[in-house]
Amino acid sequence: MTPQNNFSRRQFLQVVACAGLVGLSYKFGLDQLVPAAPEKVTDTRFLMGTVLNLQVIGPVEQARKAIDACFERMTALEAVLSIFKPDSQISQLNRYGVVGQVHPFMEDVLKQAMHLGQLTGGAFDISIKPVLDLYKLNPGSLPTTRQIESALALVDYRKIELDQISRTITFQKPGMSITLDGIAKGFIVDEGVAVLKSLGFDNVMVEAGGDLLGLGKKDPGSPWKIGLQKPRAEMGDLSVIFDIYNRAIATSGDYMQSFTPDFVNHHIINPHTGHSSPELASVTVLAPTVALADGLATAVMVMGKSGLDLVESLANCEAYAIEKNLTVIKTSGIGSILE
Numbered sequence: 001m002t003p004q005n006n007f008s009r010r011q012f013l014q015v016v017a018c019a020g021l022v023g024l025s026y027k028f029g030l031d032q033l034v035p036a037a038p039e040k041v042t043d044t045r046f047l048m049g050t051v052l053n054l055q056v057i058g059p060v061e062q063a064r065k066a067i068d069a070c071f072e073r074m075t076a077l078e079a080v081l082s083i084f085k086p087d088s089q090i091s092q093l094n095r096y097g098v099v100g101q102v103h104p105f106m107e108d109v110l111k112q113a114m115h116l117g118q119l120t121g122g123a124f125d126i127s128i129k130p131v132l133d134l135y136k137l138n139p140g141s142l143p144t145t146r147q148i149e150s151a152l153a154l155v156d157y158r159k160i161e162l163d164q165i166s167r168t169i170t171f172q173k174p175g176m177s178i179t180l181d182g183i184a185k186g187f188i189v190d191e192g193v194a195v196l197k198s199l200g201f202d203n204v205m206v207e208a209g210g211d212l213l214g215l216g217k218k219d220p221g222s223p224w225k226i227g228l229q230k231p232r233a234e235m236g237d238l239s240v241i242f243d244i245y246n247r248a249i250a251t252s253g254d255y256m257q258s259f260t261p262d263f264v265n266h267h268i269i270n271p272h273t274g275h276s277s278p279e280l281a282s283v284t285v286l287a288p289t290v291a292l293a294d295g296l297a298t299a300v301m302v303m304g305k306s307g308l309d310l311v312e313s314l315a316n317c318e319a320y321a322i323e324k325n326l327t328v329i330k331t332s333g334i335g336s337i338l339e
Contacts, residue, residue: 038203043067048078048185050209056196057203057218066199070192070206077191080105081184094129094177098170102162109180109187110162110169112291116183117157120299120310125271129179130154132269135259142265148274155271182298186211186250186290210251211290214244231255231282231322239328240320242286243337247316250293252301253282254324263324268301279304284320285311286337292317305329 041056041063054070056063080103082088089106093099099106116124130151134143143151159172171177189206193213196204203216205224214224223245227238231253242249254276257267266276283300287293300307300319311319311331318334 039063041067043071045071047071047074048082048188048208049084050185053205053207054192055205055218056201057216058201062199063201066196066201069199070195073195074188074192077105077188081109081180081188083179083181090178090180093169093171097174097176098168100166100168102167102169105187105191106169107162107164107167109184109291110160112187113180113183113295114157114160114162116292116295116299120296120303120307122157122271123302123307124182124295124299125155125157126178126180126182127155127157127160127176128269128271129177130175131271131274132179132267133177135265135267135269139259142259152271152274182252183291183295185209186248186292186294189213189290190248211248211294212244212250213248213290215246217245228284228320230326232326239322244286247286247337248288248290248293249284249286250290250297251282251284252294252297254301255281268298270302277302277304279323280321281324281326282322283307286318286320286334287314288316 038057039060041058041060043054045052052074054067056067079085080089083090083094085091089099089103113124113126131148134147134151154173154176159176160178161170161172163170185208189208189211190213193204193206193215196206197215203218205214206212212226214226218224223243226242226244226249228240228242228251230237230239232255252268254263254266254268259265259267263281264276264278268276270277280301283297285293285297285300287296296311296317296319300311300321303310305321308319308321308329308331311317318331318337320328320330320334322328
């Protein structure tokens with residue numbers, strides 16, 4: 001059976017920020033000025049199969065309306081992108097191999113996923129689902145080499161055709177299927193934060209299962225602070241604390257969904273080999289958007305230490321990785337955002 005993890009992804013990347021008073025006034029909507037009376041308004045709901053936490057700094061009544069609008073947008077996105085909803089476009093695509101009248105949300109996520117595939121040399125590949133299903137559908141036993149090879153024949157993000165004229169997505173190989181687990185949640189968080197910002201709230205924190213975006217500050221002169229736990233529960237304590245200002249952060253790790261007690265086989269599968277890469281225990285990426293941070297964290301887990309060179313080359317991106325032996329490796333600019 002799949003071993004029980006000692007702590008979840010959400011617990012691994014903990015929000016340790018406490019919001020104080022921020023700013024002098026807020027604007028709700030495009031024209032309505034709101035008197036200055038900022039407070040920390042929080043809300044917690046269940047979405048995307050995980051707990052969603054929001055912190056918004058602003059006048060209470062307006063902040064709660066903005067939070068409702070944020071959840072409304074995120075719920076609409078989940079209805080399109082969730083693999084667990086049978087009527088979602090991704091579920092229809094996986095079931096029939098083709099879907100028409102592609103929703104703009106679906107199109108946008110696919111474009112970002114394909115770009116990440118190109119950027120990472122295929123280390124990030126949303127068509128990995130057939131291989132991942134082999135591990136998930138056989139708890140307590142690992143798939144055979146023949147099973148993995150057969151499933152790998154269906155893995156290639158370049159065989160996903162997006163026709164922007166007919167607005168149709170088609171799998172070029174029968175039997176293909178995709179998972180958006182490494183990007184959809186981040187995309188939904190990004191969109192939720194965009195709603196809050198459009199309503200005039202510039203100091204917010206939105207977190208979903210460890211993927212989060214901190215906009216503005218928790219109080220004047222003080223950024224949001226994010227504590228990162230070590231990847232092995234018995235080690236306890238925080239590994240590091242990040243200062244987050246207008247930046248997203250996401251973590252991927254071998255502990256999040258391990259198929260064997262030694263963390264050698266887990267849910268992050270190398271699309272080229274059909275097995276988990278052996279080098280890293282966890283990767284935390286900071287980036288301008290949560291979708292990018294989440295996708296890069298997954299890709300670097302696959303690529304290993306060489307993946308940090310990729311992150312180093314990208315504007316406004318940093319990475320903090322922990323090897324299996326618990327040695328820390330990081331990009332050169334990470335020190336500027338450590339507490």
